Amino acid sequence: MSYIKNIVVIAVALLFAVMASVDFIAMHRQEPIASNPNVTEVRMLSDYCAGLKGTDLDTEVYVFDSGKPGGALLVLGGTHPNESASPVAAIAMIENIRCTQGRIFIIPWTNKSGFTHTSPLDGMQDFFDIELSDGSIRTFRVGNRLTNPVDQWPDYTYYMGSSGRELSDTEIAEIRNVDRLYYGNPDGVLTEMVCAGIFNLINEEGIDLTMDMHEGSPEFLYLDCTMVNMRADIQKAMTIAQSMALDMQFEDLDMRAEYSGVKSYGLSHRSLGDNTDSMMTLMETYNPSMGPLHGKMTDDLIVNGNEPNYRQAHLDGYIYFDVPEDGYPLVQRVARHVTCIRYLAENFSQVYPDRAIAFEGLGTYSDMVNAGLGKILKPVD
């Protein structure tokens, strides 16, 4: 009798183990991206850092070449996968734009390994769905801001990044954070190889302008803010960014620009700006599903952005950021990122006409918000 009991218990344990495994494996299936005839080429980041080849961190680089001389723009989506507007904005650009001047490089899953796990103790969920205008469903992974420990483990007790950022104690997990390890090291940990790949891409392709798209919780004081750095001429770069901010303000979009922190070593804007010729920018939007006060994690929270707890915290004077009363839908955050990139490219091109960059296909901020993600994103097989 006890023999049967043991078998039942083991069978139940195996059942749960299989179910959990299915759940984990599903996170390794990356979202399909609808084809766009304007994509010139799809490369891999391992083309720029050979050590990434065959790893879970090797990632696609979508290339748009207008065929007209000009500058080059690099757009980084999914540096932190749980900042959902970032990869979705990158995917929306890949599926819709046409480069009309210069070249554009877009990486939708910068930390591809980060998309394969979540933060279970933060009450995160694995996926969210977006219904398209034809009734089909596109499913996206939420992911985690760090590389999956399955791919890079253990975290050391101490690590000195290439830019001089020292990681230890409570910050040591950041050894799996792409945005702490720039400008990268091709012989370093896997996450650092991603940084090295991007560093090499910028140098080899002559990238003039880079945007690293991020999101943050409302406690963060750099929301609706673009960090800027350029070693050649920081004053000129800041004027370009402030000109973008003014353009966005005239569309009733809060935006400001800020110099990259002097000691923000390892972050893209600081360390790539200091060590390459690209004008580096990083923009943050408010993500209602981030931060410790967020409510139940649902598709509604991620996609429609209804977050009453933070709204109340703002009304009570605890949160400076004016959390929108009607929520902050994903489409608005995606449109804000794309609009920011468009205005940055326009203003950069005015200052450096010989390195002009231009694209079309997604329209204005209002066009995107009015269309909704259901129309912006294309059906996939």
Added chain:
Amino acid sequence: MKKLAVLILALALILTFASCSKSSSSSASSASASASAQTTTPSTGTVDSEYDPNKNVDFKQETSEDNRVVTIGTIDKSLYKQPVFVTSFGQSTDAAMLDTVMKRIGVDYVYNATATAEAMKGYKTVVIAVGASTKGLGAAGISESEETARAKDIMDFINANDIEVICCHIGGSARRGTLSDLYADMVMEKASWIVLKEDANFDYKFTKYAEEHKKPISLIYATKDALTVFTEVFQ
């Protein structure tokens, strides 16, 4: 013993599954209790402003969405002759915004955020963006004491050469603090017109000064409204 081990294993697997499932969720309170540093670690470093944005203040704003510019006093536009020199006291990003504003209006101007006093020779009007930023000072490679010394040199030069000064504080409440206020005080003393993004006036510092010293002050609701007030004066 074996049964116990198997049971513990089964429970561990169940817990693993429960914590990873799509339907896993938590209330605000439980999320708060379990939140790790991961979701709250800022992506772009730390804030260096002395202003506490979470502090509630009793302040009634004159400007609003519908009434974006309020000017108290009369601006004598004839004072502000071109070419104009635009510079910064404190190296905040606001000077770069003024660069953009002047360019869009079509003002005959020169912009140099780190200019020395001698560079202003021959200019009749100087617009100074006041507001300290440690990030900006760091980007410019200037220490606080060097910036303050530069600001004093410029003010001495302006006083000695009868140059009109416009004090421009368009960074809002984030540009309030000991150093920012020091620069604002230095420039307001000589300025014949003050432009202020009004949320920086939460303690009425600027409007009180303007009233006491009978200087015109233009309060703007948002940074973009600087375009409106400077267009009125320079076009």
